[in-house]
Amino acid sequence: MSTAVLQSERAQVLDMRANIRRRQWVDLAFGVAGLLALLFALLTLLALIIDLAMTGVPRLSWEFFTNFPSRFPERAGILSAWVGSFAIMITTACCAIPLGIAAGVYLEEYASKNWLTGLIELNIINLAGIPSITFGLMALGLFVYQFQLGQSILTAGLTLGLLVLPIIIVTTREAIRTVPNSIREAAYALGASRWQMVWDHLLPYSSGGILTGVIISLSRAIGETAPLITVGALTFIAFLPHPPVMAEFPFLSFQWLKDPFTVMPIQMFNWVSRPQPEFHVNAAATGVILLVMTLVMNGIAIWIRYRFRQRLKW
Amino acid sequence: MLSSIFLSLFMSFNLHAQSTIKIDGSSTVFPITEAMAEEFQTSKKGAVRVTVGISGTGGGFKKFCRGETDVQDASRPISLSEMESCRKAGVKYVELPIAYDAIVVAVNLKNDWMTEAAVPDLKKMWSPEAQGKVTQWDQVNAQWPKEKLKLFGAGSDSGTFDFFTEAIVGKAKSSRGDYTASEDDNTLVMGVANDRFALGYLPLAYYEANKAKLRALPVKNAEASAKVKSVLPSRETVENATYYLARPIFIYVSEASLKKPEVREFTEFYLKNAAEIVPSVKYVALPAKAYTMSLEHAKKNRVGSIFGGKEPIGMKIEDLLKREASM
Structure with a gap:
C-alpha cells in the first residue's frame, strides 16, 4: 500500500472521530436542555408547594376539620366542605365506575368493529377533552331543571361522574388490551363463555390498570370547581348532610343525596377572595389538604399498579 | 319482599x-x-x-x-x-x-401627584370614550407625569361596577373596557399596590384590610379647581353621607x-x-x-x-x- 492511501484512510478515521465527538456533544446538550426543562417545571411546582405549606400548615389543627365556616377566621373550619367533597366523591364513584368499566369491556370485548363503534370511540376520546364547565351547563339543564334533582349532592355526583366517565372507559380499555390473547383463547378452549372469561380472567388480570384509572379520575374530580358552581354549589353551609344510617327501619337513608352542598375548592376560593389576610391563611391550609389528598390518591394508584405488575407473570 | x-x-x-x-x-x-x-x-x-x-x-x-x-x-x-x-x-x-x-378610589403609595379625586377627572379616565385614547396620566391633567395610566376595577357582573359607572360616568354599566377587571378584589389591591402608575376602585372593606399598601384618595363631586372640600372615605363620612361614593x-x-x-x-x-x-x-x-x-x-x-x-x-x-x- 502506498503512503497516500494510508494517509487518506487516517484522515477518514480522524474525520469520523470528530463526527462522533460532535454527535456526543449534541447528545449531551440535548440531555442538559431536557434536564433544565424538567427542573424548571419541578422547581416552580416546588416553590408553589413550599409557599402554600409555609402559609397553610401552621393553621392546620383538629378544629379546622371539625368546625363549620364562620365569620371569625380563627374559628372557621372546613367540616361542611370536606364532608361535601367526600359525599360527592362517593356518588361520583358509584355511578362512574360500574358504567365506565362496563362500557370499556363492551367496547373492547363485545362490540363488533364497524363504523358505529368507531364513531362511539371517537366521541369518547372527544368527551375526555371537553372543558368541565360544559358538563356543568349540561347538568344544569338536564339534572337540575329537567329531572328536578335540584342543587343537590346527587346532581353534583352525577355531573362529575359524567366528567370522569371517558377517562375510566379509556383506561379500562387500555388495561384490558394488555391481557394477552392467549389467556382469552385458553379460557375459551376450556369451555368458558365470554362472560366467564371476562369475569374470571380478564377483569382480575387487568384490575391494576383499571383501578389506577379510576383513582386518577377521582383525583381529578376532587379538584373540580367550575361544573359544581354551575349546578349551584353553595358557599356558606353550616350543617351536614343527613346521615346515611338511621336507627329505625330500613336503617339506610338516602336523604343525603338530596342535600345542598359545598366542596373544598369552593370554600378555598371564597376565603381567597376575602379582604382579611387571616382568611387567606385558611385558604392556604385548605389548599394543603387538597394537595395532600390528591397526592395520596395518586400514590395509591402507583402502588396498586406496582403490586399488580409484580404479581402477574405471563 | x-x-x-x-x-x-x-x-x-x-x-x-x-x-x-x-x-x-x-x-x-x-x-x-x-x-x-x-x-x-x-x-x-x-x-x-x-x-x-x-x-x-x-x-x-x-x-x-x-x-x-x-x-x-x-x-x-x-x-x-x-x-x-x-x-x-x-x-x-x-x-x-x-x-x-363605600367604594374607595385608591392609588399607589409612591403616587405623589394625585392628592384628590375629582369626579370629572375620574370620568375622563373611565368613560367609554376614553378607551384606547386616554392612556397616559398627562392626558387627564397636564401637570401629571407622562407615564402609562394603569387602571384596575371591578368586573362587569358586580354591583360595584354598576354603581361606580353610574356615579362617575353617569350611566350604569357604561365604562371603558381596556382596564384590568377582576371579580376578586384582592387582585385589584395587588395591582394597585405593585405599580406606581396605577389607579383602581374597590370596596371599603378591602381598602381597610390593606391600608398599609394603598392610599385612598379623597373624592369630590366637582371640578378639581372648584373650592369644594374633598372627602376621604371612612365610617364617619359614609354615615353622614358626605362621602360621594x-x-x-x-x-x-x-x-x-x-x-x-x-x-x-x-x-x-x-x-x-x-x-x-x-x-x-x-x-x-x-x-x-x-x-x-x-x-x-x-x-x-x-x-x-x-x-x-x-x-x-x-x-x-x-x-x-x-x-x-x-x-
Whole structure:
C-alpha cells in the first residue's frame, strides 16, 4: 500500500472521530436542555408547594376539620366542605365506575368493529377533552331543571361522574388490551363463555390498570370547581348532610343525596377572595389538604399498579 | 319482599325534611348574610338550616324571581327588568336596606401627584370614550407625569361596577373596557399596590384590610379647581353621607317565603342584630332608626322597591329613611 492511501484512510478515521465527538456533544446538550426543562417545571411546582405549606400548615389543627365556616377566621373550619367533597366523591364513584368499566369491556370485548363503534370511540376520546364547565351547563339543564334533582349532592355526583366517565372507559380499555390473547383463547378452549372469561380472567388480570384509572379520575374530580358552581354549589353551609344510617327501619337513608352542598375548592376560593389576610391563611391550609389528598390518591394508584405488575407473570 | 325494601328506601328520600332557608345573590352582601346565618343557626340549635350562595346580584335575582330562593342579597336596588320578571312570576318582595358600602378610589403609595379625586377627572379616565385614547396620566391633567395610566376595577357582573359607572360616568354599566377587571378584589389591591402608575376602585372593606399598601384618595363631586372640600372615605363620612361614593346594600325577602315562620324569624333576627353584626364584618351600619323602620316594613309585608330601578347615588340616610317612611 502506498503512503497516500494510508494517509487518506487516517484522515477518514480522524474525520469520523470528530463526527462522533460532535454527535456526543449534541447528545449531551440535548440531555442538559431536557434536564433544565424538567427542573424548571419541578422547581416552580416546588416553590408553589413550599409557599402554600409555609402559609397553610401552621393553621392546620383538629378544629379546622371539625368546625363549620364562620365569620371569625380563627374559628372557621372546613367540616361542611370536606364532608361535601367526600359525599360527592362517593356518588361520583358509584355511578362512574360500574358504567365506565362496563362500557370499556363492551367496547373492547363485545362490540363488533364497524363504523358505529368507531364513531362511539371517537366521541369518547372527544368527551375526555371537553372543558368541565360544559358538563356543568349540561347538568344544569338536564339534572337540575329537567329531572328536578335540584342543587343537590346527587346532581353534583352525577355531573362529575359524567366528567370522569371517558377517562375510566379509556383506561379500562387500555388495561384490558394488555391481557394477552392467549389467556382469552385458553379460557375459551376450556369451555368458558365470554362472560366467564371476562369475569374470571380478564377483569382480575387487568384490575391494576383499571383501578389506577379510576383513582386518577377521582383525583381529578376532587379538584373540580367550575361544573359544581354551575349546578349551584353553595358557599356558606353550616350543617351536614343527613346521615346515611338511621336507627329505625330500613336503617339506610338516602336523604343525603338530596342535600345542598359545598366542596373544598369552593370554600378555598371564597376565603381567597376575602379582604382579611387571616382568611387567606385558611385558604392556604385548605389548599394543603387538597394537595395532600390528591397526592395520596395518586400514590395509591402507583402502588396498586406496582403490586399488580409484580404479581402477574405471563 | 325485595320490592317493599326498595320502596321504603326510596320513601326515606322525603322523610324528616328540616326547614331550609335558601339565600343567594351578591358577594358584597355575602359576609353580612353569612354572619347572620351563622348566628341564627347557632341560636336555633340546628333546627333551621340556612344556605348562602354567591351568584352575584344579577344572577341571584334571576333565581329569586323564579321563586327558587327565599332571600336575595343585593348590592344595588332591584332593576326595572328584574321587577318585570318578578312580577311575571308572581314573586312579591320586601326590600330591606341593611348596611352601607363605600367604594374607595385608591392609588399607589409612591403616587405623589394625585392628592384628590375629582369626579370629572375620574370620568375622563373611565368613560367609554376614553378607551384606547386616554392612556397616559398627562392626558387627564397636564401637570401629571407622562407615564402609562394603569387602571384596575371591578368586573362587569358586580354591583360595584354598576354603581361606580353610574356615579362617575353617569350611566350604569357604561365604562371603558381596556382596564384590568377582576371579580376578586384582592387582585385589584395587588395591582394597585405593585405599580406606581396605577389607579383602581374597590370596596371599603378591602381598602381597610390593606391600608398599609394603598392610599385612598379623597373624592369630590366637582371640578378639581372648584373650592369644594374633598372627602376621604371612612365610617364617619359614609354615615353622614358626605362621602360621594357610598351606597346602601339590601336584602330582598320573598313575600311568599315570609309566610314560613322560619323565614320571618330569620328576617327579624337579621334586622335586630344588624347594628351589632354589620360593623363586625367591616361594613358601615345604618342608624338604629333605619333598622326599626325596616322591621316595621317586614312585619307589615310592605312589598315593592322605593328606587324605581335607579342607583341611589349620594343619598343621605335621612333621605333613605324618608323614602322608606313614605312607602
